[in-house]
Amino acid sequence: MNTRRTSPWAALSALCLGFFMILLDTTIVSIAVPDMLRELDTGLNSVVWVISVYLLTYAVPMLFTSRLGDRFGPKRVFLAGLVVFTLSSLWCGLSGTAEMLIVARAVQGLGAALMTPQTLAFITHLFPPAERGTAMGLWGGVAGLATITGPLLGGFLVDHLGWEWIFFVNVPIGVVAVVLTVLLVPDWQPRNSHSFDVPGILLSAAGLSCVVFGVQNGQHHQWGTVVGGITVFEIIGAGVVLLVAFVLWQRYNKREPLLPLAVFGDRNFSAGTLTAATVGFTMTGMFLPLIIYIQTVLGLSPTMAGLLTAPMSLLSGIAAPFVGRASDRVDGRYLVIAGLALLAAGMGIISLQARPDTSPWALIPALLVSGLGIGCIFSPMSNLTMSSVPPRLAGTASGIFNTSRQVGGVLGSAAIGVLLQARISTSTAHEAAVAAEQLPEPYRAPFTRAIAEAAAGAGEFGSTGGQTAIPGLPPDVAAQAARLASQAVEAGLTDAVRATLLLPIAVLLLGIVSAAMLRRVTPQPETAGRR
Numbered sequence: 001m002n003t004r005r006t007s008p009w010a011a012l013s014a015l016c017l018g019f020f021m022i023l024l025d026t027t028i029v030s031i032a033v034p035d036m037l038r039e040l041d042t043g044l045n046s047v048v049w050v051i052s053v054y055l056l057t058y059a060v061p062m063l064f065t066s067r068l069g070d071r072f073g074p075k076r077v078f079l080a081g082l083v084v085f086t087l088s089s090l091w092c093g094l095s096g097t098a099e100m101l102i103v104a105r106a107v108q109g110l111g112a113a114l115m116t117p118q119t120l121a122f123i124t125h126l127f128p129p130a131e132r133g134t135a136m137g138l139w140g141g142v143a144g145l146a147t148i149t150g151p152l153l154g155g156f157l158v159d160h161l162g163w164e165w166i167f168f169v170n171v172p173i174g175v176v177a178v179v180l181t182v183l184l185v186p187d188w189q190p191r192n193s194h195s196f197d198v199p200g201i202l203l204s205a206a207g208l209s210c211v212v213f214g215v216q217n218g219q220h221h222q223w224g225t226v227v228g229g230i231t232v233f234e235i236i237g238a239g240v241v242l243l244v245a246f247v248l249w250q251r252y253n254k255r256e257p258l259l260p261l262a263v264f265g266d267r268n269f270s271a272g273t274l275t276a277a278t279v280g281f282t283m284t285g286m287f288l289p290l291i292i293y294i295q296t297v298l299g300l301s302p303t304m305a306g307l308l309t310a311p312m313s314l315l316s317g318i319a320a321p322f323v324g325r326a327s328d329r330v331d332g333r334y335l336v337i338a339g340l341a342l343l344a345a346g347m348g349i350i351s352l353q354a355r356p357d358t359s360p361w362a363l364i365p366a367l368l369v370s371g372l373g374i375g376c377i378f379s380p381m382s383n384l385t386m387s388s389v390p391p392r393l394a395g396t397a398s399g400i401f402n403t404s405r406q407v408g409g410v411l412g413s414a415a416i417g418v419l420l421q422a423r424i425s426t427s428t429a430h431e432a433a434v435a436a437e438q439l440p441e442p443y444r445a446p447f448t449r450a451i452a453e454a455a456a457g458a459g460e461f462g463s464t465g466g467q468t469a470i471p472g473l474p475p476d477v478a479a480q481a482a483r484l485a486s487q488a489v490e491a492g493l494t495d496a497v498r499a500t501l502l503l504p505i506a507v508l509l510l511g512i513v514s515a516a517m518l519r520r521v522t523p524q525p526e527t528a529g530r531r
Contacts, residue, residue: 007184008126008127008135010184011122011126011184011185011186012122012123012126012135012138012139013138013180013184014177014180014181014183014184014185015078015118015119015122015181015185016119016138016139016142017173017176017177017180018078018081018082018085018115018119018174018177018181019115019116019119019139019142019146020142020145020146020173021085021146021170021173021174021177022058022085022112022115022116022146023142023146024146024149024150024153024170025054025089025108025112025150025167025170026051026054026055026150026283026284026409027150027151027154027283027284027287028150028151028153028154028166029047029050029051029054029150029154029166030051030150030151030154030287030288030290030291031150031151031154031155031158031166031291031295031302031305031306032154032158032163032166032302033047033288033291033292034292034295034296034302035158035162035163035302036050036098036163039162039163040097040098040101042098044417044420044421044424045216045217045417045421046098046099046102047098048216048288048413048414048417049098049102049216050098050101050102050105051284051288051413051417052212052216052410052413052414052417053102053105053106053109054105054106054108054109054112055109055284055406055409055410055413056106056109056208056209056212056410057105057106057107057108057109057110057113058109058110058112058113058116058406058409059113059208059403059406059407059409059410060113060204060205060208060209061110061113061114061201061205062113062116062117062399062402062403062406063200063201063204063258063259063396063399063400063403064196064201064258064399065077065081065113065114065116065117065399066117066118066121066396066398066399066400066402067196067258067396067399068114069117069118069121069190070121070190070396071190073187073188073189073190074117074118074121074122074125074188074190075118075181075185075186075187075188076187077114077115077118078114078115078118078119078181078185079178079181079182080114081110081111081112081113081114081115081118082111082115082174082177082178082181083111083174083178084107084108084110084111084114085108085111085112085115085170085174086111086170086171086174086175086178088104088105088107088108088110088111089108089167089168089170089171089174090167090168090170090171091104091107091108092104092105092108092164092167093164093165093167093168094164116402116406117398117399117402118398119139119398120139120382120386120398120401120402121398122185122188123135123136123139123386124386124389124391124398125188126186129387133324133325133326133327133332133379133380133383134321134324134325135324136324136327136378136379136380136382136383136386137320137321137322137323137324137325137327137379138321138324139324139378139379139382141316141317141320141321141324141375141378141379145313145316145317145320149313149317150287151287151291151305151306151309151313152306152307152309152310152313153166153169153306154166154302154306155301155302155303155304155305155306155307156302156303156306157169158302158303159301159302159303160303197250197253197255197256197257197258199249199253200246200249200250200253200257200258200259201258203242203243203245203246203249204243204246204258204259206239206242207239207240207241207242207243207245207246208239208243208407208410209239210235210236210238210239210242211236211239211240211243211411212239212410212411212414213235213239214232214233214235214236214239215236215411215414215415215418216413216414216417216418217232218232218236218418246259247259247261259400260393260396263389263393263396263397263400266388266389267517267518267519268384268385268387268388268518268519269385269386269388269389269397269400269401270517271385271514271515271517271518272381272382272384272385272386272401272518273385273400273401273404274404274510274511274514275336275340275381275385275511275514275515275518276381276385276401276402276404276405276408277404277405277407277408278340278408278507278508278510278511278514279340279377279378279381279405279408279511280404280405280406280407280408280409280412281408281409281411281412281415281504281507282343282347282408282412282504282507282508282511283374283409283412284408284409284410284412284413284416285412285413285415285416285503285504286347286416286501286504288413288416288417288420289416289420289496289497289500289501290309290350290497290501291305292420292493292497293354293493293494293497294308294360294363296490296493297356297490297493297494297497298358298360300360304360308360308361308363308364308367309367311364311367311368311371312367312368312370312371312374313371314371315368315371315372315375316371316372316374316375317375318375319371319372319375319376320375320376320378320379321379323335323339323375323376323379323380324379324380324383326380327379327380327383327384331520332380332381332383332384332518332520333380333384333515333516333518333519333520335376335377335379335380336376336377336380336381336384336515336518337512337515337516338373338376339372339373339374339375339376339377339380340373340377340508340511340512340515341373341508341512342369342370342372342373342376343369343370343373343374343377343508344373344505344508344509344512345369345373346366346367346368346369346370346371346373347366347370347501347504347505347508348501348505349365349366349369350363350366350367350370350501351497351498351501351502351505352498353366354494354497354498354501355494356487356490356491356494381515382401384518384519384520385401385518386398386401412504412507415503416500416503416504419499419500419503420496420497420500423495423496423497423499423500424492424493424496425452426496427491427492427493427495427496427499428451428452428488428489428491428492428493428496429448429451429452429492430492430495431487431488431489431491431492431495432447432448432451432452432485432488432492433448434488435447435451435484435485435487435488436448436484438480438484439477439480439481439484440477443477443481447481447484447485450485451485451488451489
C-alpha cells in the first residue's frame with residue numbers, strides 16, 4: 001500500500017480527468033449522428049445502437065466492478081479501465097462499418113464501467129464529511145460540463161476532421177490521465193475480500209440486455225417477429241422475468257449478493273438512486289432529438305450546433321461548484337428539486353418553440369435554463385445519496401448509484417430512439433399527405449408513398465435531406481414536388497422532435513417526486529475520511 005502523503009484535491013483532479021472523458025462519450029456521439037448516417041451508409045437504428053451499447057456495457061458490469069475496487073484497490077481498477085477505454089477509443093475511430101463501431105463501443109463501455117465507481121469511493125475516502133460537498137461540487141461540475149460539452153467539441157471535430165475524431169480525441173486525454181493517476185492518486189487498499197455473485201451478474205446482464213434490445217429494436221421489427229418466431233414482446237418479457245429473478249436471487253443470496261438490498265433501507269440512498277436514474281434517462285435522451293432538429297431541420301453545421309449549446313454547457317459548469325458548496329450549508333434536496341424543475345422547464349420551452357422556421361438563436365434562453373438546472377442537480381444529489389452510507393459499503397453503494405444513472409441512460413437512449421423513429425414515420429407521412437394536396441391529383445399518391453417509405457426507414461433523412469426521389473413525375477411537377485418533399489420532411493421531423501421531448505420531461509417529474517423524499521444529512525466528524 002502506498003503510504004506517501006497525497007493532496008486529496010490533486011488526486012481528485014486526476015480522477016476527474018478520466019471521469020470527464022467517460023461522460024464526454026455519452027453525448028459526443030449525438031452531434032455526429034447525421035454524418036455517421038451518411039458516411040457509414042446506415043440507418044438511425046444502427047446509430048442509436050452506437051449510443052446505447054456503450055451505455056449498456058457501461059451500466060451492466062458496474063455493480064461487479066465496484067466490488068473489484070474493494071478487493072484489488074480502486075486505483076488499480078481505475079487504471080485498468082482507463083487503459084481499456086483509451087485503446088477502445090482508438091478502435092472506434094478506426095472502425096469502417098457500423099457493426100465494427102458498435103463492437104468497439106461495447107468494449108469502451110466496459111472500460112468506463114471499471115473506472116466510474118472508483119471516483120465516488122475515493123471521494124468518501126479522501127475527504128471528511130464537512131468537505132465532501134465541495135468535493136462533490138467539483139465532481140458534479142465535471143459531470144455536468146462533460147455531459148453537455150460533447151456537442152460543442154464534437155461539432156468542431158466532425159466539421160474539421162471527421163466523425164472519427166470524436167473518438168481519437170480520447171487517446172491523448174487518456175494518456176495524460178494515466179500519467180496523472182499514477183503520480184497523484186494514492187494506492188488505497190480497502191482490503192475487502194469479496195466473493196463474486198456470478199448468478200447475479202449473469203441474470204442482471206441478460207435481463208437488462210433483453211429489455212433494451214426489445215425496446216430499441218421494436219420499431220425496426222415493426223413490433224413483430226425478430227427471429228425464429230420469437231417476437232419483440234417475448235424478448236422484453238423474458239428480460240423482465242430475468243430481472244425479477246435477479247432481485248429474488250439478491251434477496252435469498254445470504255453470502256454476498258451483487259446488489260445488497262439492505263442498502264436500500266436507507267431512505268436517502270433509495271430516493272437518490274431513483275432520482276439518478278431519471279437524470280440519466282433525461283441527460284442521455286434529450287440530445288438525440290435536439291441535435292437532429294438543430295442540424296437537419298434548422299440547417300446548422302455540427303460546429304454551429306455545438307456553439308448553440310455552448311452557453312448551456314458553460315452555465316452548468318459554473319453553477320455546479322457553487323451549488324456543491326451550498327449543499328454543505330442548506331437542505332440539498334431543494335437544490336436538486338430546483339435543478340430538475342429548471343431542466344424540465346427548459347426542455348418544455350424548446351418543445352413549444354420548435355418550428356421549421358424557428359431561429360436557432362431563439363433557443364438559447366431555454367438552453368440556459370436547462371444548463372442552470374443541470375448545474376444544480378449532480379452535486380447535492382450525489383452528496384445526499386452517499387453521505388449516509390456506511391464507509392464499509394461505500395464502494396458497493398457507489399457502484400449501485402452510478403449503475404442507476406447509467407441504467408436510466410440506457411433506457412432513455414432506447415426509449416427516445418424508438419419513440420423518435422416512430423414519430424418520424426408517422427408525422428412525416430402525415431405532412432406528406434397534406435403537402436400532396438398542392439400537386440395535381442394523379443401525382444399525389446406516388447408523392448405520398450415515396451415520402452412515407454423514406455420516413456419509415458427512420459434514418460433516410462440523414463442522407464437525403466428531404467430530396468427523396470419520387471418516380472413518375474414530369475419535369476414541370478418535379479421541382480414543385482421536391483420543394484414540398486423538403487417541407488414535409490422538415491415539418492415531420494419537427495413534430496417528431498417536439499413530441500419526443502415530452503417523454504424526458506415526464507420522467508423528470510418522477511425525479512422531482514423522488515428528490516422530495518431526500519432528507520438533509522448532518523455530517524458526523526467521527527466518520528471522516530482517511531487522508
